[in-house]
Amino acid sequence: MPKIVSARLIVTSPGRNFVTLKIQCDDGTTGLGDATLNGREMAVASYLQDHVIPCLIGREAHRIEDIWQYLYKGAYWRRGPVTMTAIAAVDMALWDIKGKVAGLPVYQLLGGAAREGCMVYCHANGTSIEDTIATAIRHRDEGYRAIRLQCGVPGLASTYGVAKAGQRYEPADADLPSESVWSTEKYLRVVPELFAAAREALGWDVHLLHDVHHRLTPIEAARLGKDLEPYRPFWIEDATPAEDQEAFRLIRQHTTTPLAVGEIFNSIWDAKHLIENRLIDYIRATVVHAGGLTHLRQIASLADLYQVRTGCHGATDLSPVTMAAALHFGLSIPNFGIQEHMPHTDETDAVFPHHYRFEDGMMHPGDAPGLGVEIDEALAETYPYKRAYLPVNRLEDGTLWSW
Numbered sequence: 001m002p003k004i005v006s007a008r009l010i011v012t013s014p015g016r017n018f019v020t021l022k023i024q025c026d027d028g029t030t031g032l033g034d035a036t037l038n039g040r041e042m043a044v045a046s047y048l049q050d051h052v053i054p055c056l057i058g059r060e061a062h063r064i065e066d067i068w069q070y071l072y073k074g075a076y077w078r079r080g081p082v083t084m085t086a087i088a089a090v091d092m093a094l095w096d097i098k099g100k101v102a103g104l105p106v107y108q109l110l111g112g113a114a115r116e117g118c119m120v121y122c123h124a125n126g127t128s129i130e131d132t133i134a135t136a137i138r139h140r141d142e143g144y145r146a147i148r149l150q151c152g153v154p155g156l157a158s159t160y161g162v163a164k165a166g167q168r169y170e171p172a173d174a175d176l177p178s179e180s181v182w183s184t185e186k187y188l189r190v191v192p193e194l195f196a197a198a199r200e201a202l203g204w205d206v207h208l209l210h211d212v213h214h215r216l217t218p219i220e221a222a223r224l225g226k227d228l229e230p231y232r233p234f235w236i237e238d239a240t241p242a243e244d245q246e247a248f249r250l251i252r253q254h255t256t257t258p259l260a261v262g263e264i265f266n267s268i269w270d271a272k273h274l275i276e277n278r279l280i281d282y283i284r285a286t287v288v289h290a291g292g293l294t295h296l297r298q299i300a301s302l303a304d305l306y307q308v309r310t311g312c313h314g315a316t317d318l319s320p321v322t323m324a325a326a327l328h329f330g331l332s333i334p335n336f337g338i339q340e341h342m343p344h345t346d347e348t349d350a351v352f353p354h355h356y357r358f359e360d361g362m363m364h365p366g367d368a369p370g371l372g373v374e375i376d377e378a379l380a381e382t383y384p385y386k387r388a389y390l391p392v393n394r395l396e397d398g399t400l401w402s403w
């Protein structure tokens with residue numbers, strides 16, 4: 001059985017920062033794990049370098065569950081985004097190794113394909129409703145069957161999810177947090193207009209999604225859910241901050257608009273009450289921030305009992321290693337819902353050559369052994385790390401608000 005002989009971090013920034021863990025075994029097999037936590041990358045790098053990697057050397061790479069438990073219970077201090085991202089990176093790398101040794105793609109190790117491919121959704125955003133719709137039409141014509149709509153809010157200089165004119169959307173944009181101004185009242189006026197225009201332009205054969213990004217109170221989220229019902233959204237996401245899982249019951253009481261939450265969750269405990277009380281329809285926890293494939297499968301299994309489906313986070317600050325792992329995961333589980341797909345830049349794809357592919361609105365991880373992603377270390381080295389923070393958000397009166 002292969003034993004772990006070394007593990008190291010590759011920090012690279014092809015347009016944005018990524019932290020990748022590379023584990024090597026005594027038989028030469030290597031495995032990759034994504035360890036990227038947007039805006040706090042070096043916290044995870046240090047957690048891995050200073051506290052996890054020394055414990056991995058000499059262990060049997062195949063003992064994924066035992067190593068997972070060792071890193072989770074053995075740390076004493078449990079859960080949290082830094083710890084669970086670090087554990088996720090180890091977990092992904094070990095599944096990658098197991099697949100390579102077995103000569104099988106990871107989804108075959110997870111029970112095989114439960115579907116032909118994973119339906120994905122992409123992002124359409126614009127400073128105006130018209131620009132957003134034009135982008136959405138382009139993506140529909142590219143074959144996407146599901147499209148997330150985010151548009152500018154009249155009266156606000158910027159808002160979540162909308163790129164600066166002519167630029168790709170990359171929220172971690174400054175050496176210190178940039179500040180944005182938010183108005184719920186202005187926002188709640190424009191989103192129903194956006195969806196009305198979108199249904200008018202795109203019709204009903206495409207799923208439309210929207211990300212509220214934690215910014216509404218429960219009753220405001222209930223109002224938005226009701227206002228959007230005539231346009232049948234696939235979901236509204238992060239409608240209200242989810243530390244208070246019970247808050248979603250208030251939204252549920254007022255609207256049939258499906259609810260998605262969980263991209264910032266890092267363990268099953270963040271979602272247990274939501275799932276067991278059917279307060280949500282989709283769980284967005286993702287491989288890189290929720291403890292890896294090993295833990296995410298537990299979350300998906302609990303969700304399956306309550307007819308909650310997966311809708312994993314898949315923004316560009318999750319590396320191609322996570323994208324690949326998410327597709328192996330999504331292909332294999334019974335309650336797959338949808339997978340977010342923000343295509344990475346050409347520079348990022350060159351650093352992380354991969355086998356996953358997009359076709360006709362669906363994605364497939366490919367059949368290469370393991371996760372099917374590698375890293376070009378020489379190229380990675382040419383993109384040095386550059387500190388970058390996610391923005392901070394304030395109300396018009398200066399109150400610090402959710403970004």
Ligand SMILES: O=C(O)[C@@H](O)[C@@H](O)[C@H](O)[C@H](O)CO
Pocket residue numbers: 038171211213263313314315316317340390
């Ligand atoms: O649903 C999404 O994709 C967003 O919520 C993310 O873009 C999120 O803002 C970033 O991943 C934060 O790093």
Ligand SMILES: [Mg+2]
Pocket residue numbers: 211213237238263
């Ligand atoms: Mg989101």
